[in-house]
Every structure is written in structure tokens, then in C-alpha cells.
Amino acid sequence: MVIVMQPGVKAEQIQQIAARLEEVGLGVHLSEGKFRTIIGAIGDEKLVRQMSLEALPFVEKVLPITQPFKLVSREFQQENSVFKVGDCTIGDKQVVLMAGPCAVESEEQLLQAAAGVKAAGAQILRGGAFKPRTSPYAFQGLEEKGLELLAKVREKTGLPIVTEVMDQHTVGLVAEYADILQVGARNMQNFHLLRELGKLEKPILLKRGMSATIEEWLMAAEYIVSSGNPQVILCERGIRTFESSTRNTLDLSAVPVVKHLSHLPVIVDPSHGTGSWRWVPSMSRAAVAAGADGVMIEVHPQPAQALCDGAQSLTIDKFTALVTELRQVAAVFGKYITEEQA
Amino acid sequence: MVIVMQPGVKAEQIQQIAARLEEVGLGVHLSEGKFRTIIGAIGDEKLVRQMSLEALPFVEKVLPITQPFKLVSREFQQENSVFKVGDCTIGDKQVVLMAGPCAVESEEQLLQAAAGVKAAGAQILRGGAFKPRTSPYAFQGLEEKGLELLAKVREKTGLPIVTEVMDQHTVGLVAEYADILQVGARNMQNFHLLRELGKLEKPILLKRGMSATIEEWLMAAEYIVSSGNPQVILCERGIRTFESSTRNTLDLSAVPVVKHLSHLPVIVDPSHGTGSWRWVPSMSRAAVAAGADGVMIEVHPQPAQALCDGAQSLTIDKFTALVTELRQVAAVFGKYITEEQA
């Protein structure tokens, strides 16, 4: 940390801060410039973060030097984390396709979607059983019944499933069924939930909060990893900005930034990221070209009949055409999407 | 709802939509303009929201006409909602002052803060027992021990307490102690938590999410009210923007907008809203002048020793001086802040 003092700071005020730093074992490095005196605190920055030095009127600001996350950082682990789910590996050369309906609505709908996305080349089936909805009057998901249908369809198609867990209560229940547990954007800083997921031995798909900085997102991942579960897959799904022609603004630059700062895999959800089926194909291609480890795409047999987010769902035909393109884009970068097993 | 069709839409496509609207009992009102054909759906907009009409390629957009919230709307209830907490009324002529430390740290600290803010004129004591922290390595609150201290200090000072509840698990526990249960910004769309709070008979202080629109915020309140608890107090606490000289951007225009759209009381938290003690007094004064029903201010006996958010805490002296000003601002608008009982 670098502590910048107000102009005109007095010697005893500098001394007061130095004393507090030394008290907790930090080194003190004083530098008197022409315009400002600054104090370098040498050692673990956590210790400085815990002092409220900015509450002192003679302190102008406190500047962090290192990142606040540890276990998820590229500094802590140089090589990429790679997780295995079913037959596929996430975080390596494979570009993983997760696809399926926003919400599980019925066995027929789910099976139709699953068969369609599998035939197109998807490796993982997505589908919501518990749905976080802005309105209390909107369809809230089939809940446990939805989980059962997901399991049934997994059995029939062989596709592992990713589904959302909305609260601590249901972590156990969802974990029984899901191959990957998803944390939605609204829950990215539901810290009790994160800690609970840190006790599992299954991968967690952690969506970025609507207004979360990349640093906060990695800190949320740090909650899970520091609680014991190293299998975190990050998922960019758009951030909130002033632009209203898309539902969110998909921040694809998050992909290289995360890859630089962290060893965790990162995938992209262009469906929520844009909010309209019209923009999903181009943004999926861009995500793969940006270096994402996968994409998560909403696909529905009949989008205009969907109980949830039909406006952003692809038809099976459109998804199938898209996968062909994604396969070629992946190949440019020495990556691959598996072919459907005949 | 108004459904705007793409240019060149065909008669049978219009018919297809009309049929779906009529199927659920909605009226259909067709209007063929020079540039666009639009369909007015007459009746309950919820029914249209549930159709994914924007998934149809010949639909350009769907425009809502009415607000999606009901019970919390000014249309549903013309007169202000007024709640009673201890001796004070929220939502009427009284400007309520909630003050105290960010986190409960010890009995001594809490008692000192409580005595100080009470003497200055505060009516409600705030203090966090469960603390949502960005970092898993930061102080997470005293939890149940913190609740006990709050109760103890309430007994000694007579001040009712407001404290945060972070998850469903602890709703019962927090409700045992708190006079008002606070939902933090990060939990504004933790829908299971909201429903749980809807079963209580105590007021809920619902903070606005960091990137929540006013509409989403009112929808979150609708979750609580529609679950059975009408006592919701809204709290503006700053939104996330590009500006970095303040921690958040305090959106004071939310006060008159909420007052126009809803009958619920709305207070302001300038401490989180700005992130620095330097800006708290002016923003508190502005909040009262904007018509807020109260302010919630972090006060700490020794901010520079605080375990949490010391940088944004006022000293007791600064808070005392501020209350004198707020009292005069309130009086300009025919409102009042109660005097401390001698």
C-alpha cells in the first residue's frame, strides 16, 4: 500500500501512521516528494486494508499495489486450471458449448431441446429449475420437479447438466442433480451461498454480477476457492450500462483480462449478455475469437412459446448453423469443439 | 402493451399475434400507421409479459404502457404508507435519523456510539452484526454475538435497532433481535430472502441494488409486500457509475421519483452513497431537502480504528453538528426531527 498524505501534513501525524503500521509488523518506507509525502507500507496489504486510514483527515488516499485476491490469481498458479465435466475438459484446448432452454418447462420441451443441441455439437445441457425473476408474478421455475426432469433427460441423452442454485437452502438438493452448479449474476455477492458452494466437490459456474468489476468477480471466486472448492468457472454475461439497444453490454474484454489475472477458465453467455436472439450468433463468434473457454447459449424448440426469456433464445436450427461457424473460429486458434458421437 | 411490428409484416402474422392475445382474454386493438403497424393489447399486461413475442422475427419491439408493480404503486394506494417504529413514525412529517457504526465491534464501542447519536437526536440505532464483505479475508461481523450486543444497548438507551439480514437461514434469528431488518444492496434481488421477509410483521429496510433501476427496486419491494408484509422502507444508497471520486453516485432524484410512483417511505444512506465522511454532511442535507423520509448515517466513536468502513463514518461531534443543520432544513418543508428527551 502507498499512503498519500495531505499537503502540509505534520511530522507527528506521519509518525502516528508509521506506528500503526509497525504495530502489525509492516515495514515503513517514507518518501517526501516536492508536492506530497507518501508512506509505503511493506508486507501483507490485507493488514493495511483493515485499518481505516482514510478516516484520518491528514490522509489523502490509500493506493493498493497488489491485487486483493490470492488463490485465484495467476501469480499464485501460473498454469491454467482445467476441470473435467463428463467427457469434456474446461480450461484447455476444448471450447465447451453449454446450451438449452432458459427454464425447464416440461419433459417434452427439455428433451427436444437437449436432443437438438446435442446433435448440433453441444456437450453440456443448461436449463433452469429455480428461476430468479424480477417480478413476483412471473414464472418462477419448476423447482425440484425441474431438477428431476433434468436428470431424466441427462440419462436419455448423456449430456451433463448445469443449473442454477439460488440459495443456501437448496445447495444440497441442486448438488444432488447438477453436474455444474450455476450462481446467477444477482447472487454473485451472496457470500453465504458462495461459502456453502465452497464445500462441494463439483464445479461452480460463477456469473459476473451486473455491475461487478472484474476485481469483485474474482473476489467472489476467491470466496468459493478459499472455502475449499477450487473448481470455479467464470462466466461473463454482460454488464449494466447506459446503452439500451441491448439488454446488457457484453464485456468481451473481460475474457483476456481474466485470463491475465487468473488461472480459472472463463466462458461467455451471449444470450443474457445481449438479450436478443438477433445478436447471439455474432457475439458467440466474437467470444470464441476473444479466447473464451466456452459459450453458454439459450436454445428453445419454440422460442415464441417460452415461459422465460424466449426473446433471447435461438431455435435449434439457428444454433446448429452457429456451431458450424464456431468450430471454424476455434480451429483458427488451435482449439476445437468436439463432434457429436455418431 | 403496444406491440410494434417490423415493416412489411403480413396479415397472417398480425393474425397470429391477435389470436394469442385473444386466447388469454386480452383485447386487441390494431393500428396501421404510415410506417408501422402496431397492436395494442388491452387488459392485464402481465399476460403479455409472459408471452415471448419478441422472439418472433416479425415483431420489432414490445412497449409496456403500465408499470409492472401493483401493491407498492401510488396508483394502488394514494396516501403515503406510514410505519411506527418505537416512538417514531416513518413516512410522515418526521425525518427519521438512523445512526451508528457500520459494524458492531464491542459493547463499549456500540454503547459509546449509541449514546452519542441519541444525544445528538437520532431515533434509531444502526449496526451490522452480519457483514457482507467483498473480501473473504475481511472482518465478517460478530454475528449472533453482535445481535446480543445490539439488544443490550437498546435496553440501555431505548433506541430501536436496525440491522442487516444476509440470508434466509438467519431471518428468524435476526428478527428476534431487530426492530427493522435491513436488506443490503447485494441482496436486493435475493428473491427467496425477500419472500421470507414477506412473512414477518416487522418493517424491512430495502436498500437499492448497486445497479438496480428504480423499477427493479420497486419490484423487489413488491416481492415482500405480495408475500404479506406491507412494511417496506426503501433506502437509496448510491448507484454504480463511471465516476470514481466517490464510492458510488448517490442518486437523490430517486427520492422524488419513488415518491411519485409509490406510497412507500424512502430514506437515504449518504455514507455508502459517497464512501467518504467528507461528503456525508452535504449529501445528508441534500437528502432532507429532496424530501427523504429519513437518513441513515454511519457514526463511529473513533472512525480511524473502525473494523469496517471507517473512511465513511462521522465522528460523534460531526454528527451532532449535522443534526442541527438537518433540523433546520426539515423545518423549511414543514417537517421535524424530534429533540432528545431530557
Next chain:
Amino acid sequence: MVIVMQPGVKAEQIQQIAARLEEVGLGVHLSEGKFRTIIGAIGDEKLVRQMSLEALPFVEKVLPITQPFKLVSREFQQENSVFKVGDCTIGDKQVVLMAGPCAVESEEQLLQAAAGVKAAGAQILRGGAFKPRTSPYAFQGLEEKGLELLAKVREKTGLPIVTEVMDQHTVGLVAEYADILQVGARNMQNFHLLRELGKLEKPILLKRGMSATIEEWLMAAEYIVSSGNPQVILCERGIRTFESSTRNTLDLSAVPVVKHLSHLPVIVDPSHGTGSWRWVPSMSRAAVAAGADGVMIEVHPQPAQALCDGAQSLTIDKFTALVTELRQVAAVFGKYITEEQA
């Protein structure tokens, strides 16, 4: 500046940077921490800003210690800048009211508005002759004819006038007529225009850009002041955020922040800041309570007939009622609004 090196930086890389700093006369202060090596550059930060050190792969980041603005900073000049316009002083105890129509439409409209706002207590008449409009098809202002009408009405009412200048070409023309020249939000970083205005001896009202940080805004003021004109009045007019219930988000915390960082006066425009007449009164009161040196309010004799921005204009009656309140709010803080001279 503090230059933070990547982990694993080599001695010769540190040496390379030190050499460049010393070459331009800066002091070098090396600090090797446990996790990072940092280099303090002692002396004028401008010199470091001009080096592109972040282009070096072994540099992690470069942290500024001081503010980039000089002449407009509170550090450069402790006491408030106070400017005289007509009979009123801006930047001192007087809260200045600038009011009038968005655009000058006709002599009758302008005179009616001017007489009305003067009677209510306004000291300065606003009115646009050159109008920056999002659409090329919208009314673009009466241009020179509008300036003539403003001058005519000034003569009749005695009110000094503030009006917008949109480009360098017309600086001379507008300066002939205006008492204060206004730079609109869209032109805040029109640097050639700013330099041109720096040659005048009239006050410049500099609106904050829609997405300008406070630092950038002060840098824009620095352009004017460093070109020779110290009379800059800053005007907060709302920033762009995701919230759509208001046209912009009025950032009132900019008022205390600017007052802390700079000696220049700062006023608030709640009309553009909110975009609706409904929110103007409460936000005007809040602006005065936050410590603004004045407010600028759109007033139109018949808002629903306005050629521009009628939706955010107050009627003369509403404005008159508002001034009464503002006068009382100002008085709470030892400030005043002059009474109309009988």
C-alpha cells in the same frame, strides 16, 4: 508517480526506468517490497505522464499521486474564486438563480419568461440562441436573431444573460451579446473552443460532460484558465447512467467534491439533470442544501408549446413557488437569494 513493476522484474529493467526518470530531472526512490518492487518518481508528475511507461511489459501500472490540474485546484488557491456578473456575485454567500427558456423562440416568449423569472427573484436570464440538438431535423435555434432578442430583453429587464456558444466561429459573436458564455455538455472537451474562450474577459459557464469524471471536468476548466481567463463557473447537469426514469442522473455529490478540489464556483442545472419538470423543485432544493453556488432552471411561459425541452421546463408559477423555498434553504446555511428590487 509510483511505478509498480511486474513480479519478477530484473535489476536492469528497474535501471532502465530509473535512467529515463533521471534524464528529465526527476528523483528516483526505489522500494522493494515482499510482493512488488515500486519506484517513486519525485518531482513534476507531468514529466512522467508524458512517458509511456505502461507500454513496457515489465511495468504493471503507474499510479498518480497528485492531481493533474494546477491553476483550478484548491491547493493552488485556498480561497474561493468570486466573480461579479451584473449586480450579483457568484461563488460567495449569494445563491445565484439563472432562469429562462431552453431556447429563445420569439420576443414575446422571451420577455414574458424574463419578466416572470425576474419577479420571482432570478438574477440572470438564460436562453439558447444556438441549440445543440441530437436530431438534424429538430429546431436548431434562432442563432444571431436569438442573440439580438436576448440583448433587447436584457435592456428591458436589466437581467444579464447567459447563453450557449457552440463553436469557435461564433465565439466573437456570442461574446458581443452574452454576459456569461455557456459551454454545453457535448462541448466540454472541445479543446479548441475552450482555448478560444480562454482569451475572453467574460465568465464561462462550463457544463460537465455527460460522461466526464470530475477530474476531466476540472481539466477542461484548466484549459480555459491556463489560456488566460480565470472566470470559470462549473455546472453539474447530470451524468449518464443505466437509470432511465430520469433523463440523466444528477450527481449532487459533485458539488462538495468540486468545492474540496477546486476554488471555482459550482452551480447545478436540475432541468437537464432530471429531464422532467416533476423532479426539478426537489432537486433544486437539494442542490442548494448540498452547497451549490446557484441553480440554473428552465422556465417557459407555456411549457407544452415550447420548441425545445418543454418537458423539463417549469411554469412561471411553479418557479415562483420554488424560489420561496430556496430562499429559506439558503438561509439555513447563512446564504441568501436577493429579493426582486421593487
Next chain:
Amino acid sequence: MVIVMQPGVKAEQIQQIAARLEEVGLGVHLSEGKFRTIIGAIGDEKLVRQMSLEALPFVEKVLPITQPFKLVSREFQQENSVFKVGDCTIGDKQVVLMAGPCAVESEEQLLQAAAGVKAAGAQILRGGAFKPRTSPYAFQGLEEKGLELLAKVREKTGLPIVTEVMDQHTVGLVAEYADILQVGARNMQNFHLLRELGKLEKPILLKRGMSATIEEWLMAAEYIVSSGNPQVILCERGIRTFESSTRNTLDLSAVPVVKHLSHLPVIVDPSHGTGSWRWVPSMSRAAVAAGADGVMIEVHPQPAQALCDGAQSLTIDKFTALVTELRQVAAVFGKYITEEQA
């Protein structure tokens, strides 16, 4: 337009609006719903936009049905606009590479950069002679001298040049030298400049403003086109958001959205869009995959010595490697980047 009335609106109020609409020749279509009365105004929406109907207290809101832009819309012209610059075509199957230094610094620097990017496959040379800089103390460009150097290097290399024009004064001067005139983000709504550029017969590269919606950006293009110059190339260069790990947030979804709404070509500037050379390669690849008609990339022979924006400049080597990748990505979508002529 659809005009939504407040609940409880009276017949004479509806009549008042109908009368105003009919007065200007608009059709009136009344629809009385269960919760709201709405009035459809049939005909040219411009006419309604010019009325300030939202100023009326009994009007709740006014909803546009059509887009406010005309000439630049896909509705007006179905097929893509294609412009020819030197040997290349913009807006068709060719992916155009514009590359070069942020600022022209010297003949040697520019020639070295130009030769390097040409060898790598770039078709157009970029370089700033007039530089808009946040600080009045930063290097402001070589101005006319810079233009001369650009012309000299064009002669030597055969590369057409794109360079920024900052104000009306210099439109003539810049137009003498440039093959494409660039409007910077800060000038996107400098309407007088736009009109002036509308009189030229050269392509204009119009950067998106930092906080401009796509609609506003297209309206800025409409200013140029409606003034007589149809050759507008749009350039996405990042928008301002809360995320601070990148300088701006590159909004790649703007590419498909613009392609849907308009017939104009759209390119991407990942250098300003991200602010760091580290993220430029991945974002360039993503831009091409998203369907951009080209990319504009800052390349400097020695970024760490650059007088401007060195932190975001690629070295010639990095750029050369990148072009190889872009060529392959383009090929996936049936597009191409021309090879350097031997």
C-alpha cells in the same frame, strides 16, 4: 408515437391533444384500455417530437414507435453502403486494416510505422496531427506539420491516410491532406463540425462518443449524410462504464446492432476501446468475428517512447502476428484481408 395518459385523464384533455395532433396533419387513434388511455399519433413522428407533450401534467409518457434516423437507416436503404478508398473497399467482403501511430511525431517514426504496417498487410495509415488531449499540458500534435508528414509518407508507401479533424476551422486544411477524415469520440456531437463535413466528398470516420447510445451515434451520422455526404464509416471505440480494468468497455454488440439498423459500414478501434496493448489482439479478433468491416489499431515502432498513448500501441512485430490471425478469422466468414503487394 404513442401518447400514454395519466390515469383519470379527462375527455377534454384527450381532446386537447387530439386537436394539436390534427393541427399538424397527424392521424389520431384513440385506445381506451382498462388501466390507461393511449393515443396513437399516425404519421411523421418528427412532428410529435417537436411538441412538448410531456410538459402536460395529464400526459404520463410519450413512446416513439419508429427510429428517429432516416437516411442512414436500413429501412431507407436495404443494401450495404460500400465506399472505395485507395485500392480498398469498405463495407463489403474486405476487412479493412487501418494502422499506425496515435500521433505523428516525426518523419522517421511515421515512415517506420507505415512501412511496418504495410508489410504486415494494413491498407490504410492512421496518424494524428491534431490531438484532443485531456490535459492542456500534454502534447497536442504537430498540427499542419503533421499533415505534411502524413502526405509525404503516403507518397512513399502508397497508403491512403486517415487523420482526425478537431474543429470547423481546420476542415478545409485536413481535407486537403486526408483520404478519410476522422471525427473523434469527444466531437461526435459537435454538430457544426458534422454539418461542415457533410459538405465534403470524402469519407468520414465517425467515432462513437464515450457515452453515446447507438441511436445518438446514428443521429450524428444522419447530420453528415443529411448535409450531403453519404460516405460515413462508423467506428466503435469503447464506451464509459464502471469497469476500470480497461480504459473503456469495448461494446462489440454495437457491430451487429448497427448492421441491423443501418446500411453504413462499421469498424472497431480496440486500442482506445481497451487502453492496453495486452488486450488489443484478442479484441481485434473478436471484432472481426463479430462482423466488423475493419479494425483500426495503434502501432508504434517503439511504444515506450511514444508521445501519446504508447500504453495501448502494438509493436510492429505484434501487429504482424495479429494480421495473420485476423486473415484466418475473416476467411471463416467468407471475408478477406488483402495481401501486401510484393
